[in-house]
Amino acid sequence: MHIPDGFIPLWQCAIYYVILIIAVYFASKWAKNNLDEKRIPLMAVLAAGIFAIMSMNMPIPFGTSGHMVGGALVAIVFMAPEAAVLVFTVVLILQALLFGDGGITALGANVLNMGVIGGSVGLFTFKGLKNYIGKYPAIGVAAWLATFISALACAVEMALAGTFPLVLGLTSMGIYHAFIGIIEAVLTIIVIMALEKFRPDLLAWNKRDYSNGGAD
Known part of the structure; x- marks a missing residue:
């Protein structure tokens, strides 16, 4: 899902940088x-965990890659897509500079794809579904959908x-990340279950009501 240098014209990169600056401002x-x-x-x-899982890349035709993301995980743990923006800005800078x-x-x-879109889709899917299908199923769906939508956004940008x-990109990215999203959903549930069991005080939903009745 990482887009390399040279794959997007500089004038389009400038537009995405404006979005990045605005997102980082609000995240700060x-x-x-x-x-x-x-x-x-x-x-x-x-x-650190997201840095590691995103380093396990699966090549996808036409030069990009498939991998787990973690945007939903961060956004749900902190109940804020801004947290995902901060994490992915730092992680992606390090990955680009250290490993290309x-x-x-x-x-x-x-x-934009992994932090803004991934975090927002993950959090708001979770908040929208949790009262209907239960907390952990909602986390799983949110993590899967965040990965899938982020991949499609990447294909659209390319x-x-x-x-x-477009159609070839959506097909390639969508198929790969539909399967990758299943793994991400399972891992996201496991991590949040572990946090809820051992350090529930670190979960934002245990501190205040974020969505008309809390996360339960």
């Missing part, structure tokens, strides 16, 4: 008001850039 304001000495280490641990995984010019697009045809 959120962090100032919501992160404390307990949750900063948790964010760092999640960032993704690109600096494409950073805005990559954060098509807009003229890198490869």
